[in-house]
Amino acid sequence: MPDTPLTINGITFAPGTRTTVELPAGRLYTHAPMTMPVHVVRGKKSGPRLFISAAIHGDEINGIEIIRRLLKLPALKRMRGTIIAVPIVNIHGVINHSRYLPDRRDLNRSFPGTETGSLAARVANLFMQEIVCQSTHGIDIHTGALHRDNLPQIRANMDDAETDRLARAFDVPVIISSNLRDGSLRESAAEYGIPMLLYEAGEALRFDEVSIRAGVKGIINVMRALEMLPFRSPSKRRSEPVMARSSFWVRAPESGILRAMVSLGSRVKKDTLLGMVADPFGEAEVQVTSSYSGIVIGRTNLPLVNEGDALFHIARFEHVQDVIDKVDEFTEEHAPAPISSPGTESPIT
16 A cells, blocks of 8 residues: 555645645535645655544544644654644534534444445544545544543554554553444454554643653654654663553442542552542542552543542553553653743654
């Protein structure tokens, strides 16, 4: 595929060029056209075609900033192969600050889609035909849902050797070996034999600087692993990411007001007190505890909870201390300077 012509929306992209194309994505009921912006960067030499997508869920905006910073990097001038960058897949959702499309369908449960189906099915079909089918590899960027925060993590099919290699190259503290979900972009990409990573970090409708910096650096690491960019020896030996054996959500035992007592990345043991749920008067309190030992990789930020709400996402590992060390090292490495000036968003060149 890398040596075949690349054509998107009828436009053919020559090697050594950068071009933005607008994919027609239907019209609003006001008859105003909607388009999906796609930025194509082609190196002068042939190589892999990597699609990078964000905002499949319209309220998950960290990826938009990650792609913006990635496209500004001088390193791309030395790139082999092609980047197909789509910072906003779910245009309708981003406009409405919503996870969903206007028909309340989840785009990431609508792949591969059809030309004549629902709006979600049509957008999914457009993305598959114009972007995914033109690619050899993919990275899709997500965050936690509304009012939920995720520790930076990669979710991937680790039973596939190439996906496993790229997931480890991305270099985040935690890898979740997760099954392919029906209707997901990952499932449809796998059916086309395209190795794909899902990067999860941060919270919906919020920018998280550590997650953004880690996302940019992780994509660069993957590009180096694919030999799209020259390999650079790390200044220090990287510790291997740790793969979770399983994960589980701790749910609210009662409705009430949550006082969380653990943060993202915290180590917890079985029966560790994670928080308290109380009525508004404090007359009745219920403890929230962990059923297993592990690391907190996701948590709610909303103190108002209903019985059964997901509160803390805990991943289980064989060697928990290895993960703690990795999380601490990772946070220190990607923490922003106290004061930043324009043009210093990323040290990657």
